[in-house]
Amino acid sequence: MDQELATLSIARTPDRARPLVAKLSGTTDIRASWNRLSIDDRKTVVNALMTVTILPVPASVQRRFQKELIRIDWKTPS
Structure with missing residues (x-):
């Protein structure tokens, strides 16, 4: 995580997240x-830096947490 944060362009981070990311x-x-x-604040940072997607559970798989x-x-500056 250190490298991703270090290389993130803080100027392109949403206003609310900017001081937290800095x-x-x-x-x-x-x-x-x-x-x-x-x-x-953690939610704000996560929303600013990444997109988290929870994929559907296949029917053949037990319904338990699976990473x-x-x-x-990771979001990239555009």
């Missing part, structure tokens, strides 16, 4: 900084 990318301990954020059914695509 705070995270400017720290040496991103995990600790992340843990101090509120749930709402393979979660797709994360």
